[in-house]
Amino acid sequence: MDTIFSSATNAQKSAIKIIRVSGEASPKIPEIFSFKPPKPRVASLRRLYDLNKKIIDDAVVIFFPGPSSVTGEDVFEIHTHGSLIVEKKIYDCLSNINRFRIADRGEFTKRAFLNGKIDLTQAEGINDLINAETESQFKLSISYYEGALFKKLKLWRNEVIFLLAKLEALIDFSDEELPQETEAIFKKKLSCLLKEMKNSIRSSNYGERIRNGFTITIVGKPNVGKSSLINYLSNKKIAIVTEEAGTTRDVLEVLLDFEGFPVILNDTAGLRKTNSNIEKIGINRALKKAEASDIILILSDCGDFSIPEVMSGAKKILVHTKSDLNKHHNDDWPKISVKKQKGIKELIKIIVDYLKILAPKDNVLLTRKRHVQGVKRAVTALKQISTINLTQNPELAAEDLRIAATEIGKITNIIDVEEILDDIFNNFCIGK
Secondary structure, eight states: OOOEEEESSSSOOEEEEEEEESSSGGGGGHOOOOOOOBBBBBBEEEEETTSSEEEEEEEEEEEEEEESSSSSSOEEEEEEOHHHHHHHHHHHHHHTTTTEOOOOOOOHHHHHHHSSSSSSSHHHHHHHHHOOSSHHHHHHHHHTTTHHHHHHHHHHHHHHHHHHHHHHHHHHEEEEEOOOOHHHHHHHHHHHHHHHEEEEEHHHHHHHHHHHEEEEEEEESSSSSSHHHHHHTTTSSSSOSSSSSSSSOOEEEEEEEEETEEEEEEEEEOOOOOHHHHHHHHHHHHHHHHHHHHHHEEEEESSSOOOOOOOOOOEEEEEEOOOTTOOOTTSSOOOOOOTTOOOOOOOOHHHHHHHHHHSSOOHHHHHHHHHHHHHHHHHHHHHHHHGGGGOHHHHHHHHHHHHHHHHHHHHHHOSOOOHHHHHTTTTSOOOO
16 A cells, blocks of 8 residues: 655645655655654654755654554654745655655545544544534534444444344244243334434434534515625625615525524525516525525514515524614514614524524434435334244344344445545545
């Protein structure tokens, strides 16, 4: 296998650059750059030279012998000044050595997985942690990285294997009649397991929202303050604000942090009858976006919230805007004034309180479609057992249990489907 290398820091100028090398040829790094080998796991100052014995830089180098390293292989880290030309010279030297190459996206983490340092859900947790922007995303990614989902899936798989062992014993002693109490215990355990797995499937939608963001769409008639609100919340002028109706023609999207919850907030075209084909397209897009939203904010500056076009079953929050200009509003509605910066914190609190209500009791969430699909396939196999006479056909039930155990195992340890592995690790950044 090739020895790989890449920068573990950003691609811009910086105070320090860290270049990571992993693979069986990593111990050759001192020879390649002409410096005295350091003691394992001891940060050591060394002067690096290129292949022509010309100085490159003074660097701190650390050698981590495998398997006790981040990838499970021999790993060298080279900490240089954050110069792009220094980085290039190191890359040039390594690229000229046989069996050395630049790492692919996520390849260091992929090798850690292949060498048994982490499971797939932990690898995904690392990537989610890198991309986390809110407190809830941080907590979820840390729980994955610490193995929370792995432990849950392992527990389910152990339950399935326990049931399988009971059936295998029955098959081995098929001349003996299965005690009624044994069958009752078997079915009770199976029922409890199915219930827990189904609950996880139901709560997966919330997990995916934490990872990707809850979608909130602002709708309303023209000039009710939709664009002003999204500009204020994003602290950017992403939408044009004028007295002329119909200036917003497309859906404008911004990712925000509402008290730790990731929110994708959408500004949309004003809803009205129009002869403009372009504006009609914008209105249709607004309605489609509202249909797919978790929350719809319906804005009005006159108390008229009648928008029959919005048929979505999503949570709807009626918001009275421009409260500084008129008093025609119901006290039950949230009242905001972007101009006076009033009522907006209260509106955010209403949204956050609703998102908290949605949170499932289970704090170990499925966040990816492949997790959900794997659990669904396992559930399908386990449900099939209820149609089988265990006394007469225990081998059929045993086969369904094997399928369930395999499907659960694939979520944490896919080693036979290279395409799936590539799809997972290609989403990582270079050098991770």
